[in-house]
Amino acid sequence: MKKRGTLIALALCTALVFTGCSGSNSKDGKDSKNTGEKIDISDMKDSDDLVKALDLKDLGKYMTLGQYKGLEGTKMVYEITDEDVNAQVNGTLFQNSAVVTDRPVQDGDIVNIDYVGTVDGVEFEGGKGQNYDLTIGSGEFIDGFETGLIGATTGQEVDVNVTFPDPYQNNTDLSGKNAVFHVTVNSISAPPELTDEWVAANTEYKTVDEYKASIRKMIEDSNDDQSIYYLATSLFSQVQENSEIKEYPEDLVKQETQNYKDQIESMYAAAAGMTMDEFIEAQGYTEETFNELAEEKGKERLQQKMIVQAIMNAEDMRITQEDYDKMVEDYAQRYGFESKDTMIQSYGEDMVKDTILWNKVGDVLVENGKITDQTVDEGEADTSGASQGESDGSDAAQQEETAE
Structure with a gap:
């Protein structure tokens, strides 16, 4: 190995x-x-x-x-799916997004927004954000927020009506309450369409299939590097003990x-x-x-x-x-x-x-070593895609995460 x-x-x-x-x-x-x-x-x-x-x-x-030979260890083997490859590809496309000015917001766009939330006309803690990059359709914000921006144009101010989940763990005082978010659309960006032409112009490959195959290989290599490093670390710790x-x-x-x-x-x-x-x-x-x-x-x-x-x-x-x-x-x-x-x-x-x-x-x-392979899902590996912008710490509009 x-x-x-x-x-x-x-x-x-x-x-x-x-x-x-x-x-x-x-x-x-x-x-x-x-x-x-x-x-x-x-x-x-x-x-x-x-x-x-x-x-x-x-x-x-x-x-x-x-003893440093014949030590027992487990090597993680990650299963790579088409979804894993597509997530990495989409992250790259996201990084190559370009500003669009000739149409309104569509599903899948990245909108840069300012927003202020109110309940019964009163602002609440955590309900304000500026220059926030939000991908429409990501489910990052509570239900109704992202779809409420579809059709808006650059520079337009929109009031989005939403209802907070009940319970809402980020702020229990907002659980089940109706709120209005006043949103300003600062800009609209969209990732390019993945085509052979885009691949040839922006990568060292000529076709989408070749490009996706290279991404799969990259993920596999990265995961293998990581797996073997942690395996070697575990074995080295045994040598230290011995x-x-x-x-x-x-x-x-x-x-x-x-x-x-x-x-x-x-x-x-x-x-x-x-x-x-x-x-x-x-x-x-x-x-x-x-x-x-x-x-x-x-x-x-x-x-x-x-x-x-x-x-x-x-x-x-x-x-x-x-x-x-x-x-x-x-x-x-x-x-x-x-x-x-x-x-x-x-x-x-x-x-x-x-x-x-x-x-x-x-x-x-x-x-x-005496190495045993253990197959795990790729999702457990550290192969994150592109970041989707920075928040100022506001979280009231964002969807809460529930551990399964």
Whole structure:
């Protein structure tokens, strides 16, 4: 089972910077499940010029690598339907919508509106919105609101009469009440019709069938990347549980701790326009407690690198600088960066390297694991379509969602 590289690891390790991304720590010797014969993790011969997760001689002095082959895991396999493909296609068409001025609102149009709702002539909380993009027929707003706009023209003001559901959980005071929404239609937009001509002019394909086939392949690839990443993460967590860290090299703990602090400062404090001290205080830490957190996270990152390097040693995974440079180029191209330098600038050289090597080790875990496929609906995967506009927080006109 071959896994394509993925930048999901980058996103997760960045997003979980305050909670860690390793999932669990290796156990002390008594709890280790490393009950088989000792795995040789001594440094690879003639490895000085190889790319490594960690340049640490005598790795076996600091840790014992637990079982990493034959681990059990479940891989999600998503069923892709025509409806899933059409939803993705419609999202793309939505993004290519163009303003129309020569006709009134029709079903399927995107209207930009201002609206104010009243009950018995009195405005109510949550009943106002401005510059809201609403797709007619989406069912996003309560019954009668969207159909009440059909036939309106750009610039027209329309009073739409509706009745709130009973009960109406977003605001129980409105349950079952009649309301009037005064709506101004700011603009009307419509997605293009999906034709061979549109496909040829706007994509690298010539026909609708070719285009839809490419969308299906894209969804399948994206889901497979995601599934294998989470599978590899689960297997790696088992390796962490199975392994024993005897001690952490003090100089590397200091290095990883400082790396963590630098990442917080460059990616979070600076982005928030704060000094490091201001950001730490805003997160509820004192200097002392933040330093403790940074050391803890530094050890978590170091532990992960130690296990990755241990598996690389055990597998004699020899990655030359030339091999690695090609991997970085492939990642940058696959994920839409202008160049590998742009990707490295976005994530940092260390994080890019850590991700690539983690994924290489993940391949080993998956390929040597006892994997069971579990089929699930595509709807459970994260393949969202286009966004349908931003609200100012108003929700009284929007349809409530009821959990099934």
